Amino acid sequence: MSKTLVMNFLNEGGSKTAIRVNNVKDGVTEAEVSAAMDVIIAKNIFTSTGGDLKDKDSAELVDKTSTELTVK
Template sequence: MAKTLELMFGTEFGKTARIAVDNPKEPVDEAAVKQSMEQIIAADVFTSASGRYVAAKGARVIDRNVVEYEIV
């Protein structure tokens, strides 16, 4: 079972950009996530094809189950 914390940011051109964090510590501390997102925006080190990150839009945990089958 693989979980990912996805941080969603509004960009300067009105689009949404995402950063994925594998295996987040649970339970997720919403206040810490919000503070971290604000620090990412303030640091202004990430950009996307849609421009700089300018606003925190949301965060979510994605839980994915993968079943692999060996085919020979």
């Protein structure tokens, strides 16, 4: 099972932009995610087609489980 962190931001144009981080450690906290999002905005690390990221919108952890099937 792998976890993906999806961080949603609002850009200068008011559109939502997502940044996804794969293979997130177990036990990541809301405070850690919020702090990481603050750093991304403060350091202007990423941009989008709608401009720089300006505000936090939301975040979620997505768990993905895969089961390999034998079909031969």
